[in-house]
Amino acid sequence: MKSRSPSIIATFAFGLVVSACHGALHTGKGTVRDAGAGGSSGLGGQSSLTGGAAGGVGGVSTGGATSASGGNGAGGTGAAQGSADTRPTLPAGWVPPFTAKMGTPGWQQSTQPICDPWQGSQFAFDIWADARGVFALFSAVDGCPGDFCGSFGVSLKFNAGSGWQTLQEISPGATGYMGWHLWPSFPGGSLLMSGPLADQAGLYFVDGSNFTFQTVPTDMMSGAFVVGSDLAYVIDGMRLLKYSAGTWSTVGEATSSLSAVWADSQSVVVVGDDQTILMQSGNSPLTALPNVPAGNYTSVWAFGASDIWTGNSIGQLVHYDGKTWKVIPTGSQIDPAIGKLWGADGIVYFITGVEMGRWNGSSVDMLLEPAGSDHSGFFFDIWGRSAQEVFVAIMDRFYMTYTCGGTFMLWFDGSQFHQF
C-alpha cells in the first residue's frame, strides 16, 4: 500500500550518480548526500536534528525553505543534481480537493508548504513523526507526467516546527533503481528506510548521513513497525522479521502476502491477504487469530492484544476485542481499501485512496471527502504524534505537473486541517 499512486509507477533502470557534495556514503555509482552543509544533521542518538543544519542542497532552488531551529542554512528545496526544473510554478492558493474547510495554513512556526523537488511520478510520499518533528520522504520515479521527465530521485525532508529542510537527497544514475520508502522509525533515533544504494538494496538504519545497511533479506518489504530503540518488526513478503538485541530473526511466515504490522512490547500483529491476521504474544508462535472475517487486510493498528483494528480492501474497519470480531463499514467506495491506520487515545485514523476518516470511539467520522466527482486527491500516508496532531500526505493530481509535483502535507488538530 506504500506504493499507491495515481500516476504511473514504472520499473526503470538507472542508478545513483556521484553528487558534488560531501557526505558520500558509497563510492562508485551512488552517493547519498546530507543537506546540512554547515553542520551535523544526524538523526541518531549521537546528534540532534534540532542542531542540524539546513543548508542548501544544490540544484535549482524553487523556493526558500525555512531552516530548522538552530540550523544555520536556508537552502533551497530545488531539484537535485543541478537539472533545471522545467515545470511551471505552482499556482498560488491550492484548493484542496475536499469538502472540508481548511484551517489557517502552517504548523507551529512553519509557514512554507513542503515541496517535492523531483519531477517524476510519485512512488512514495511517506511520513513519520516523533518528538523531534515530522519526517517526509519523496520518492519520484520515471513516469513522465507530461513533459517533465528526467529528474527522479529521493528527498528526505524534516520539519521541527519552523520549516521544511532537506536532510538527504539521493540522485538516480544510470543503473537499476527502485523507489524508496520511509517507514515508522525509532523514536528519537534512527530512521528506517528502504531502497537501493549503489550496489545494494534493502533496509537501512539512517542516522544523519550514515546509512547502515541491514543484512536481512527484504526484497519484498511491505511494512514495518518500531516499538522501541531495540525492538522493531519488518514484513518481507509473507515473512515477519524481528529486530532485537541488534540482530534480525524470522518470527514466522504466513501463507499469503502480508501488508502491515503493528506491535508493542508484548504483542505483534500482522495482516495480509486471504483473511490473514496473525498475532504473536510473548514467546508464543505467530498464530492466526480465530474466526477472522474473510477479506484481504491492508492495514492494522492496535492499542493492545485485545483492541486490534484492521482495515480491509473494501473499506471496512474490522475490530477484534480479543474474543469477537466486529465489522464497521466506513462507507468508502471509491478506491476503498484502508491503506493506513494510525491511532492514539482510542481514536483510530484511516486513509483510503481518496478519503480520510476516523473511528471516534463510537462511530466513523469522515474527515476528508472528495469534493465533486474528480477525486483528484490521493492519500499516501498518515502518522501522528497525538490524536490532535495527525499528519497526512496527499497528492493532488491536478497539480502534479507543477513545481512540487502536486504533493501537499496537511495536519489535523482534532477539528480542522491545515496545510504546511
Place this chain on the structure above:
Amino acid sequence: MRIRKIRNIERRLTTSVRGFPLGGVLGLLLFTSQLSGMGCGGRTMLDSLLTVNTVSGSTGTSGQNAGGMGGTQGGGDSQPEGGSSPGSGSTGGASMGDAVSGGASGSGSHPLWRKSSQPFCSSLGSSVGSLHVWSDARGAFVMASLDGEAKLPTVSTNISTNTGSGWNTTYTWSGYDFDRALGLKGFVNGPLVAYLGPSCHIGFVDGGVASCSGAQPVDDVAVVNSNLAYAVYQDRVLQFDGNFWTQLGGPLPAAGAAPFLARSVWADASTIVVVGDAGHVYVIPSGGDPVLQTGLPEVDFFAVWAFAASDIWIGSADGQLYHHDGVTWSLKASIPGNCGSIHKLWGSDGSLFVLTQSLFGRWDGSGITTLSSLACDLTASFYDLWGNSPSEVFVVLEDRTHGIAGCGPAQVQWFNGSVVSPL
C-alpha cells in the same frame, strides 16, 4: 466534518417498474408487425422473442447424438399448447426445443410464467458483461451487468425481480467503482447474495437495501440455509455462519504443480463439493477434511450439482458430464463442439439441467436432451441457470441478433417441464 453513521453501505431502493422506452415500443411494434404475416395472431409479446424451435437432441456417451442443437430446423409445431405457426428456419439466434415431443417444432404460443407477459427488458447497455439468475418461491431474480454505450462508458449492474406479474428493477449499482457482477444466489425467502467487484465482494440485497457481507472476492456461492453458506475462491473455502464469512480449514492442496483454482461449489448441510481446474474435485464432509477425488481426468471442471453425497454431477470445460455414485466416478455424456463447455448445472427432484454457451439441456438418463440452443458464435451465449422445480427452470442468455429493439441483448427463458419460453 460530517458524521457518517455506521451503516452497511445502504442504498435506497430504486424500485421502478421498467417499461419500454419509446424506441423499444416502436421496435416492438415493428417487430410484431413483421411477425403478423407469419401466423402469429393471438400471441403475446413474448412470442416475438421466439425465432425458431428445434428438434431436441440427446447427447450421451454411447454415441446416441440425435438432432441439431442449433437453430437449423424449421418445421411443424409440436408445442403442447398447440401453437400452429411455422418456424422461420433461422440458422442463428435463440432456438427453443421441446424436450418432450422430440419433434420439429415451429414458433407457437408459449405459456406465460405466472402472469408475466412482458419480456425481460434492459435498455441500459449494448452488450452483456455478465448475467445471472436465481429463484425461489417468491419469483425469479436476474442480475445483469451491461456495458454502457459510448455516452455511458460505465458498467451498470441491476437486479431485476419478477414475482409473476412482470419485471421490476429492484436494485441498481452504477458507476465505475463496481466491476461487473460475478454471480447471484440467495437465501430462500431471504436476502439475495450478489458477488461483485472491488467495492463489495459479497453483498446481501434484501428489501431494496444492500449491505456488504463479505470482503473477499469469490467465484461461487452455495447457500444451504439462513445460517449456512459456502463460497470458494482460488484454493479457499469460506463459510458463512449467519454473521461472518470465515475461512473453512486451510487452503485446498493442489494435486500437481499448478495451484488449485476453485470454480464452483455445491453444498448441503452435510457435504460440500468443490470443483476446479486441472481435475481437482474435493468432497468435504461436514466437520471433516477435504477428500481429493480420484479417477477423474485432469481437465478443468466448471460446474457441480449434487442431490446427495452419493449422487454428484460435475461438468468439465471439455463438455464432459461426470457422475459420482458415492463410490466411483463415471463419464455419462460428452457435448461435442467448441461451445460444449459445461459451465452450469442445476437440479431438482432428480432432474439435472445442463448449461453450456450454446445449449440448455436436461439429463434424460442416457444423454443430454436439448431444451433450447443458440448459435455457437460470438453473437449469443447462455449465462446462467437456476430453478424452483423440474417444471420451473430459468436460464439467462445474451442474444445480440434476436433481442427486442431497445431492450438490449439480455434475455430470460423458462422451462415448464415441456417447453422453453421467453420470460
